[in-house]
Amino acid sequence: MKHNTKFLDGVRLVLALWVAVGHLYKYMGEESFLEIPIIGRVLLYNGAAVDGFMVITGFLMMYHYTLREDKEPPTERSTVTKFYLRRLFRIYPLYLLGIVAAYCMFDINAIWVNSNYEFFTGHGNVFTTTYSVNNRPGYIDLLTHLTFLHGFIPGQNVSILGPAWSLSLEMQYYAIFPILFGVLSRGKNTAFIAFFAISLACLYLSPIVFGDWNRSGSLVSLGAPSMITHKLIYFYFGMLISNVLMKRTSWVLLAVSIVVAAPVMGIMSTLVLVAIVLFMFADDIGHKWISSQLQLARDIFSGKVSKWGADVSYSLYLIHMIVMPGIIHLTISFGLNKYLTAAISLILFLVVNFVIGTLFFKFLEKPFINIGKRFISANEQQMVADVQ
Numbered sequence: 144m145k146h147n148t149k150f151l152d153g154v155r156l157v158l159a160l161w162v163a164v165g166h167l168y169k170y171m172g173e174e175s176f177l178e179i180p181i182i183g184r185v186l187l188y189n190g191a192a193v194d195g196f197m198v199i200t201g202f203l204m205m206y207h208y209t210l211r212e213d214k215e216p217p218t219e220r221s222t223v224t225k226f227y228l229r230r231l232f233r234i235y236p237l238y239l240l241g242i243v244a245a246y247c248m249f250d251i252n253a254i255w256v257n258s259n260y261e262f263f264t265g266h267g268n269v270f271t272t273t274y275s276v277n278n279r280p281g282y283i284d285l286l287t288h289l290t291f292l293h294g295f296i297p298g299q300n301v302s303i304l305g306p307a308w309s310l311s312l313e314m315q316y317y318a319i320f321p322i323l324f325g326v327l328s329r330g331k332n333t334a335f336i337a338f339f340a341i342s343l344a345c346l347y348l349s350p351i352v353f354g355d356w357n358r359s360g361s362l363v364s365l366g367a368p369s370m371i372t373h374k375l376i377y378f379y380f381g382m383l384i385s386n387v388l389m390k391r392t393s394w395v396l397l398a399v400s401i402v403v404a405a406p407v408m409g410i411m412s413t414l415v416l417v418a419i420v421l422f423m424f425a426d427d428i429g430h431k432w433i434s435s436q437l438q439l440a441r442d443i444f445s446g447k448v449s450k451w452g453a454d455v456s457y458s459l460y461l462i463h464m465i466v467m468p469g470i471i472h473l474t475i476s477f478g479l480n481k482y483l484t485a486a487i488s489l490i491l492f493l494v495v496n497f498v499i500g501t502l503f504f505k506f507l508e509k510p511f512i513n514i515g516k517r518f519i520s521a522n523e524q525q526m527v528a529d530v531q
Contacts (some may be wrong), residue, residue, distance in 0.1 A: 145210065145446070146389075148206070149216070149445035149450075151453070152445065153446070153452065154419065154422070156445060156452025159192075159460045161191075161192040162192045163459055163463040163493075164191030164493075165186040165192075166463065167313070168187065170256055170467060171263045171471070176264050180473065181438065186368070190356070191412040193309050194415060194416070195416070196503055197312075197316075198416055200378065200382065200383020200489035201377065202379060202382065202385045203383070204324075205314075205380070205386065206385040208226070208320075209389055217325055217328065218236060221523075222321075226321060228517070232518070233511075234457075235502055236508065236511040238307075238310060240507070241465065242288045242307065244462075244465055251272070251277060251468075252469070253279075255471070256270065257270070258472070259278060259468060278302065284302045285303065288307060292368060293312040296365075297364075297365050298366065301366060304464055305464045307334075308369040314482070316371055317401035327382060328391075335383055342375040343403065345445055346375070349370060349374070353370050353373070355368040357439050358409065380416055383396065390424075401413070421440050422437060422440070422444070422490065423435035425441055426438070454500070454508075455501055455503075455504055456500075457504075457508065458496070458503045458508070459497070462500070466495055470488060471484075471488045471492050474488040474491060516518070
């Protein structure tokens, strides 16, 4: 049974904007340039937006896999093959373009990033992740990025394009998803409880063992939280939300899981998760006033603007770090004061990214999605012909 999940379009747009504007604020010097009460801190906690994307990914993968169960049995090899092909045609074309562009533009972007930072703050800064002038990525970095292996390698996971670390992590999730689906769809509550325990343990132990943005690991220091174990809990919640929505798992397990995991996930990531859950189950909330307000917000997030925003959200998330240094550098050249420069940079940054995102979706992403559909359909027809 299908449910109305269009509101996820608006959520994806908001999360992508959170990531992009948060990076813009950071690379302008953040609080060293301009301290913005509350909002500034929220912008800098944009890692929670990435966690929200992973919740949505977990939900959509589980939800659509479940809807296709009758036509595409999960136990058949062809179903798994179709799943991987759909993901490949959806993600890789823009990813390939983004990585190659970021690699080719790295030197000039690194110079601009550091000069831009000095303009806004009055002092220099050497970034230790992406755009470090002391650590130019080489051909090995390019190879590992193009094969999604960079997430396993310290230093390389953010060496070319900052947001790309999460794409490696998502591919790790896709690699194990068919197995997870098979186990969770059979075991139901018991399997989900075991999955939750494993995911929570991974969430707690991964920073200790592999490190993250804030600490070194005892085994290896990845820097970015780019191992699937770092973020498995968010995919778990997405899959669980799908099962609760489809009435295959108890909502009590969802509520208990959130309460137990919240102290480890942190405030911002928990709030993003709770917001998604409230929107998803707004119709089931007993208090009419709360339910009506959530439904109103959900309707706004389900409109045509949000649909367009969802279309451009992948490009906005992936590409914004490539165009950002040049946009700020150009605006600085206008010779205005730093506050007016920042305001104009923000406007240009959003306009350019939305235009690029619209063009990429129309002329790159959507065509390849359609090519993928035709390719899968042709393979199905060939398999039927071979059987006959």
